[in-house]
Amino acid sequence: MSYWLCITDQENWEVIKKHNIWGVEERHRNAIAKVKPGDRLLIYVMSTKKDNETLPPRIVAAYEAASGPFRDSERIFKGKLYPLRIKLKPVAVFSKPLDFRELVPRLGVIKNKKKWVGHIRGKAMREIPEKDFELVMEFAGLKV
16 A cells, blocks of 8 residues: 655645545656555645635645546546546545644655755655654544
């Protein structure tokens, strides 16, 4: 089993939640091609401006991959098409999103703790260690 951090924005988080689908652009085909049914995915929502407030980058949910990658051109996502997709099965939608910045010091996947944004920027998803997945679930108050 592999573990993934899936990076999205607030609008597409709503789509993921509603449709239980994760999608990426064609340029991220090599990453999504590695996802197998049973893999675990954490949904990371980038920093969001809402009214006069800025919501921090956060992890909002954990899912299990319910399918391997497939192609679908239905326009369900906001902005871009994201034609390469996998079906998801919810593991936990966190009642309170986890502030990613609080997790950074303890995450093994983040090597440069001061410039951690570089580990996220430009990526749709990246593989993470099992220990990082377990840490996030602990922070959410859930057993793995």
